[in-house]
Amino acid sequence: MKPAKPIALALIAAAVSLTACQSKAKRQEELAYVERPVEQLYNQAAARLDSRAYDDAILMFNEVERQHPYSEWARRSMVMTAYAQYKQHDYEEAISSARRYIGLHPGGSEAAYAYYLIAISQFEQIVDVGRDQGTTEAAKASLVDVVRRFPTSEYARDAQVKLDMVNDQLAGKEMTIGRWYLRSNQTLAAINRFRTVVEDFDTTSHTEEALYRLVEAYLTLGMRPQAVEAAAALGYNYPESDWYRMTYDLMTSEGLALEVEAPKRTLIQRLIPGGK
Template structure:
C-alpha cells in the first residue's frame, strides 16, 4: 500500500490523539476528539499506524482525513485505505462496505481497480469448506469475475484469475458432495444433474474425472447404456491414466461395453446428456 502513502521525506508532526471510548452493545468503539490538523499530517499518521498493524487506530485516522478534508485527494485515498485496513483486520463486512462506498462516490477514481479487488478478496477469504453453504463462494466468484472483466490487463486481474480457478474447484467440489449423497440415497436422476453440472460448467477443475465416472455409474444404474458408454469414452479420451477411468472401464466391460471402441469426438459430451444426439 506504499503507493498511497506520502513520501517519507514529508515530516510527520507529533500529535496527541485524544481517544474517547463509548460502549455499543458488546463492542467498544473509539472516536478521535476533533482537533483540526493538516491533511498530510493526518494521512501520514494513519499510514504509520497501518505499517505498525495497529488497524483500529489507522482506521480512525483515515476516517479523520475524510471528516476534516472531505473534498481532498487524500480523503478519496483514505476511503480505500480504510477498506484495506479493515481487510487486514479481517473485518470483511466493513472492508466490503468501505470499498463499495468509495466506488459509489468515485466510480472512475484511480483506486477503483483496487477497490473492486478488495471486495473480491474479502469474499474470497471467507470461503468455507464444501460441507457448508456456498453463498459466499458464489459472491467471491462474481466479484473476481468483475475484476477480470473491468481490468483485464491489471495485476489484480491476473491474481483474480488464479483465485477464480480455486473458487470453481470449490463449487465443483460442492456439486460432487451433493451428487454423491444423492447417489447413496438412490436418487440417481438428481445425482446425474449434479455430476453433469461439474462436467459442463466446471470441466477444467480437478473434479471432472470423478464426475464422469459417477455418470458412468449413474447411467448404468438407470439402464442408459449409450450415455454410460459416452461418459466412459470421454473419460478415457481425456484422462486415460486416471484411476477413475480404470474403474469406469471395468464397469463398462462387465456390461459388454467397450469405451475404447468409441471414436472420440469433440462433441462426444453431448451424448452424455439425456436426449443428446
C-alpha cells in the same frame, strides 16, 4: 482459592468491555479534531497501518476525510480504511467501505483495488463444502467482476487464481450432493449434479470423478449408450486417470466394449443424449 462466581465473572467482563470502549474513545479523542496538513495526517495514518494498529489507522483515515473532504487524499483514505478493516478481518465493514468508494468515485484510480477488496473479503469468508455456498457464489461473482472490468491489472491475475479455487469449491459441493443422491438411490438427481460439474466446472479437479460417477449412474438406469459416451469422454480426456482405469474395469464387467477416440463433438455434446 475459590473459583469466581458467575456474577463476579460478569462484572469483570463488563469492566473489561467498558475499559476497552473508554480506551477507544480516548484514542479517538486524541486523534481527531487536531487540524493537520493533509499529507502529514495521511502519512501518519499509513504508519499506523504499517504497524498493524488498525483501529488507529481507521480513525486517522476517517479524519483525513473529515478535515480534507475534497482532496485526493480523502479519496485514497476511503480505500485504505477498507484495507485496514480487511486486515483486521472485519470483512463486512471492508466491503461496505469499498462499495462506498465505488459509489462516490466509480472511475477513480483506486476503483480496481476497491473491487478487488470486495472480492477477497468475500473469498476469505468461504466455508467448507458441507455448508451453504452462498458466500462462495458471491465471491465468484465479485472475482469475475474484477477480471471483466480490469483484465490487464495485477488484481485480475490474482482474481483468476482465486476464481479457479472458487470453481473447485463449487464443483466439490455438487459432487458431495451427487454422491449422496447416488447412495440414496436417487440416480436421476445424482446425474444432474454430476453433469453440472462436467458442463460448468470442466477445468476443476472434480471432472474425472464426475465422469466416472456418470458411468455408474447411467449403468444403474440401464442407459448403456450414455454410459459408453461418458466413459469414452473420460478415456479421451484423462487416459492416465485412476478414474478411467476404474471405468474401464466397470465397463468390461458389464460386457461393454470401450473404444477411445477423438470425439467428433465437444465433451459436453457427447454427454447429451441426441447431441449433434
